[in-house]
Amino acid sequence: MTCTERRDSILLHALNANDHDALTPAERESIRAHLATGCPTCSAALAEAEAALAQIPLSLPVQTPSPAVRDRLMQRVLATSGATRSRSTQAGTIWRTLTAIAACLVAGLATAYFVSIKPKHEAQIASRDAQINSRTTQLSDRDAKIAQLMSQVTVAQDTLRMLDAENLQMVSLNKADPQPTARGRLIWDRDRDMWHISVFDMKPPAPGRTFELWYITPDQRKIAAGTFDVDAKGNGSIVVTIPKDIGPVAVAAITDEPMGGVAVPTGKVHILAELNKVTN
Amino acid sequence: MTAATEVDRSRIARDTPDDFELMSSIAAGDAQALKGLYDRHAGLVFTVCLRIVRDRTEAEDLLTEIFFELWEKRDRYNAMRGSPVSYLVTLSRSRAIDRKRRKRPIVSGSIETVNAPSAGPTPAEATEAGERGTMVNRCFDRLDEPQRQAIECAFYDGLSHSEVATKLSRPLGTIKTQIRSGLLRLRECLGRFFDSTDVANQGDVKNRAT
Numbered sequence: 001m002t003c004t005e006r007r008d009s010i011l012l013h014a015l016n017a018n019d020h021d022a023l024t025p026a027e028r029e030s031i032r033a034h035l036a037t038g039c040p041t042c043s044a045a046l047a048e049a050e051a052a053l054a055q056i057p058l059s060l061p062v063q064t065p066s067p068a069v070r071d072r073l074m075q076r077v078l079a080t081s082g083a084t085r086s087r088s089t090q091a092g093t094i095w096r097t098l099t100a101i102a103a104c105l106v107a108g109l110a111t112a113y114f115v116s117i118k119p120k121h122e123a124q125i126a127s128r129d130a131q132i133n134s135r136t137t138q139l140s141d142r143d144a145k146i147a148q149l150m151s152q153v154t155v156a157q158d159t160l161r162m163l164d165a166e167n168l169q170m171v172s173l174n175k176a177d178p179q180p181t182a183r184g185r186l187i188w189d190r191d192r193d194m195w196h197i198s199v200f201d202m203k204p205p206a207p208g209r210t211f212e213l214w215y216i217t218p219d220q221r222k223i224a225a226g227t228f229d230v231d232a233k234g235n236g237s238i239v240v241t242i243p244k245d246i247g248p249v250a251v252a253a254i255t256d257e258p259m260g261g262v263a264v265p266t267g268k269v270h271i272l273a274e275l276n277k278v279t280n
Numbered sequence: 281m282t283a284a285t286e287v288d289r290s291r292i293a294r295d296t297p298d299d300f301e302l303m304s305s306i307a308a309g310d311a312q313a314l315k316g317l318y319d320r321h322a323g324l325v326f327t328v329c330l331r332i333v334r335d336r337t338e339a340e341d342l343l344t345e346i347f348f349e350l351w352e353k354r355d356r357y358n359a360m361r362g363s364p365v366s367y368l369v370t371l372s373r374s375r376a377i378d379r380k381r382r383k384r385p386i387v388s389g390s391i392e393t394v395n396a397p398s399a400g401p402t403p404a405e406a407t408e409a410g411e412r413g414t415m416v417n418r419c420f421d422r423l424d425e426p427q428r429q430a431i432e433c434a435f436y437d438g439l440s441h442s443e444v445a446t447k448l449s450r451p452l453g454t455i456k457t458q459i460r461s462g463l464l465r466l467r468e469c470l471g472r473f474f475d476s477t478d479v480a481n482q483g484d485v486k487n488r489a490t
């Protein structure tokens with residue numbers, strides 16, 4: 001069973017995973033085993049199914065619980081947090097007492113030694129600390145630059161390979177409301193089913209968020225394709241390989257999402273390309 | 281202009297980024313964030329519980345248990361799996377069905393008697409809930425009545441297909457077809473209306489005949 005074929009069965013699985021009538025035992029086990037592999041297509045299908053089922057109760061008139069429920073809940077939450085803090089406080093007090101006694105003994109034995117050489121040691125330690133911090137910062141910066149360069153090299157290599165392909169198409173990306181000046185292009189390697197997407201003049205997403213690319217099929221499935229960021233000039237790019245089992249792709253869309261990306265789109269569309277009008 | 285684009289989508293409060301931020305804060309141990317999430321979604325969770333257990337006191341008890349479980353096991357939620365609302369509704373349905381199965385079944389009582397007058401939602405909540413409810417009911421209107429009954433039995437009562445067939449006095453094969461075809465139609469319809477981005481809208485407006 002392909003992931004596309006599994007999508008409808010996943011919907012029944014989400015309704016009742018233990019229903020022996022909805023799916024055969026083999027189908028149920030196949031779905032469980034496949035989801036356990038972390039397949040992104042099927043994980044997205046499960047998230048889509050649960051999201052659809054979660055809307056069913058919206059057809060009911062909303063009922064309001066009594067205000068006392070909220071108070072009971074918060075009292076219980078705070079009581080649990082308070083009990084944890086109380087136990088920690090008692091244990092901390094005992095440890096602090098023991099630590100104080102030990103510190104007095106050590107201080108008494110070492111007083112003479114530290115009075116004579118302490119200032120000199122402190123100066124040496126401070127100097128070495130400063131050197132270590134400086135070197136650590138330099139190393140971190142270099143690591144970050146190396147990672148950035150490697151990423152750029154990978155994208156450049158992929159781009160070069162794509163330009164060498166025989167069956168290439170270029171599609172312009174159309175900006176949406178949040179991006180008044182954005183431009184973009186999608187280079188489609190038809191033979192290898194790869195996209196190289198470049199965007200320009202994009203306003204960056206809000207702090208803590210990133211851009212995420214989506215494959216959108218003619219039947220409106222939205223499959224996550226990966227995340228990327230733009231530089232200070234608003235330029236960015238991403239290279240992806242279209243999964244074989246999702247079928248034809250009608251739209252490529254980029255939204256802003258929480259850092260790390262999500263399985264189901266939640267943010268606004270910033271830029272997109274309609275592909276159902278692009279012919280071979 | 282299609283029905284979906286007539287609605288001012290910016291006023292439909294689905295899982296806004298704030299819900300994800302609240303869940304992150306809850307995971308970090310912020311009790312105020314839990315209170316914020318409760319204020320936002322207690323109505324929905326309570327409605328689900330009340331519909332399933334059909335007893336206001338039980339439903340309020342469940343409401344406390346569900347949000348407390350959310351707090352106690354706050355590292356369990358995974359944003360990659362779906363939105364906080366999906367997580368809450370899925371959790372609520374599961375806990376309420378479990379509670380109902382442990383209790384003696386309520387012999388009498390219709391939805392009308394269970395839905396006793398309450399304090400009522402705030403005006404903003406009523407507007408938001410009303411808009412979302414309208415969209416969902418439009419999707420349900422696309423089902424025929426037998427499909428809707430079968431799905432509601434399976435969803436709210438947690439019944440298997442054969443149990444639904446027994447309850448509604450229909451053949452098992454008919455119930456299987458009704459539930460499957462009804463869910464597929466709902467998924468397609470709800471997916472168009474409730475994508476919180478313009479992703480679906482872009483595709484739909486361009487592809488759907490107006």
